[in-house]
Amino acid sequence: MLLEVAGLKVRAGHTTLIDIGQLALERGRGYLLSGENGAGKTTLLRALAGLQPADAQRCAFDGRAFVLAPYPAALRRRIAFVHQHPYVFDGGVHDNLAYGLRACGASRAQIAGRVAAAAAWAGIAHLEEREAKLLSAGEKQRLALARAHILDPDLYLLDEPTANLDEDGRRIVISLIEALGREGKTLLVACHDRELLSLPAVERLHIAMGRAQAGTPRR
Amino acid sequence: MNLLETTWEALRLLVSLDPGLWQIIWVSLKVSIGALLLVSPPAIAAGYLLATHRFFGRRFLIVVTQALFAFPTVVVGLLLYMMLSRQGPFGTMQLLFSQPAMVIGQMIIAAPILVAFTLSAVQGADPRARETAIVLGAGKLRTAWTLLREVRFAVMAAVFNGFGRVISEVGCSLMVGGNIAGLTRNIPTAIALETTKGEFAQGVALGIVLMVLALAVNFAMAWLQGEGARR
Numbered sequence: 001m002l003l004e005v006a007g008l009k010v011r012a013g014h015t016t017l018i019d020i021g022q023l024a025l026e027r028g029r030g031y032l033l034s035g036e037n038g039a040g041k042t043t044l045l046r047a048l049a050g051l052q053p054a055d056a057q058r059c060a061f062d063g064r065a066f067v068l069a070p071y072p073a074a075l076r077r078r079i080a081f082v083h084q085h086p087y088v089f090d091g092g093v094h095d096n097l098a099y100g101l102r103a104c105g106a107s108r109a110q111i112a113g114r115v116a117a118a119a120a121w122a123g124i125a126h127l128e129e130r131e132a133k134l135l136s137a138g139e140k141q142r143l144a145l146a147r148a149h150i151l152d153p154d155l156y157l158l159d160e161p162t163a164n165l166d167e168d169g170r171r172i173v174i175s176l177i178e179a180l181g182r183e184g185k186t187l188l189v190a191c192h193d194r195e196l197l198s199l200p201a202v203e204r205l206h207i208a209m210g211r212a213q214a215g216t217p218r219r
Numbered sequence: 220m221n222l223l224e225t226t227w228e229a230l231r232l233l234v235s236l237d238p239g240l241w242q243i244i245w246v247s248l249k250v251s252i253g254a255l256l257l258v259s260p261p262a263i264a265a266g267y268l269l270a271t272h273r274f275f276g277r278r279f280l281i282v283v284t285q286a287l288f289a290f291p292t293v294v295v296g297l298l299l300y301m302m303l304s305r306q307g308p309f310g311t312m313q314l315l316f317s318q319p320a321m322v323i324g325q326m327i328i329a330a331p332i333l334v335a336f337t338l339s340a341v342q343g344a345d346p347r348a349r350e351t352a353i354v355l356g357a358g359k360l361r362t363a364w365t366l367l368r369e370v371r372f373a374v375m376a377a378v379f380n381g382f383g384r385v386i387s388e389v390g391c392s393l394m395v396g397g398n399i400a401g402l403t404r405n406i407p408t409a410i411a412l413e414t415t416k417g418e419f420a421q422g423v424a425l426g427i428v429l430m431v432l433a434l435a436v437n438f439a440m441a442w443l444q445g446e447g448a449r450r
Binding site: 035049050051073076077079080081085086087089090100103104146147151157 | 308345347348350351352353355356357358361365369429
């Protein structure tokens with residue numbers, strides 16, 4: 001198992017937003033998190049990414065126990081989270097792609113090579129010199145996926161990655177998610193997209209009223 | 220001397236690079252820019268911490284900072300005078316009636332403006348900016364730098380606003396600077412003095428400089444706010 005969480009609870013005041021008894025993500029598998037709006041999909045992803053205060057009885061990543069608060073810095077390199085509407089920093093596409101590498105102290109030569117590779121992977125090499133804030137929604141989503149991919153994490157937490165994209169943008173993003181699956185990455189994707197839901201080799205997790213249930217595995 | 224003659228004489232003093240006049244302008248700029256350079260980093264950091272951290276007494280600190288906005292500069296001068304006078308706790312440092320004393324006073328005056336404006340700028344920033352920096356592995360310092368960079372136009376506007384307040388304040392500079400010619404006489408204290416002496420030309424000349432500076436600051440702020448809104 002790559003990630004195991006037991007007794008995960010997220011509260012806002014006296015209200016329990018999510019209460020998940022057991023969540024286990026197998027290495028190299030894709031999981032699609034479905035559920036009504038407000039069911040807690042985003043909250044669950046944010047809690048696993050350490051962006052939302054949460055309690056858990058037990059958490060383990062790659063066999064090693066960890067606590068959600070304070071969130072371990074080492075996990076930041078291994079778990080990527082991409083917002084539904086990704087934020088791009090002021091500056092060029094290149095700087096956005098290089099951000100995580102700079103944060104972990106990569107050398108200039110390493111950054112140049114990996115940024116070029118990530119941009120090519122996401123099909124945004126031609127946009128590298130562009131102002132990131134001027135990109136379209138689909139291009140921003142691809143930039144965000146490439147910005148996460150460049151750090152080579154094991155687990156991707158993707159929040160509605162195809163929402164509000166036009167048809168072309170959607171297809172490209174879906175193909176990138178499929179590519180991540182082929183690379184053996186573990187994916188937990190919150191989505192309503194029928195095309196993503198029908199991808200092979202993914203398992204469905206349904207979340208209702210803050211409680212997750214495993215769906216029928218699709219292989 | 221009528222208003223037209225006074226203004227003409229004031230312009231002549233400015234254009235002829237009258238050393239006494241330009242000495243006063245130099246003291247003003249040196250003290251105010253020095254105060255801002257010294258107070259900006261800690262005040263901006265304090266504004267950022269107040270915006271991004273929850274701790275006991277935070278609300279109280281924000282209210283105090285906002286209340287200090289309206290604190291009369293002459294009272295800041297009075298309190299600082301008492302601290303720096305011979306009987307005061309810092310009397311042995313012999314700072315009273317010196318440029319460093321004026322710098323300290325102006326730092327105290329500018330600090331609440333910088334803290335409150337930075338706090339407001341960071342609170343108004345898109346929360347995804349900070350979260351994105353965190354999930355991409357940025358540490359606390361890099362995250363703070365990233366967020367402040369994202370709201371840099373608002374932070375720069377805060378610095379200009381602080382400059383506008385300190386360059387024109389008279390109360391504190393007069394109290395702790397003493398208005399000593401060639402040493403602590405700055406534009407506002409010189410205007411007050413020259414007017415009481417009936418030397419209107421120099422007062423008007425300095426007034427023109429002060430207004431040009433105020434206008435420049437306002438134009439800069441308007442431009443920065445426009446840039447910030449555009450992004």
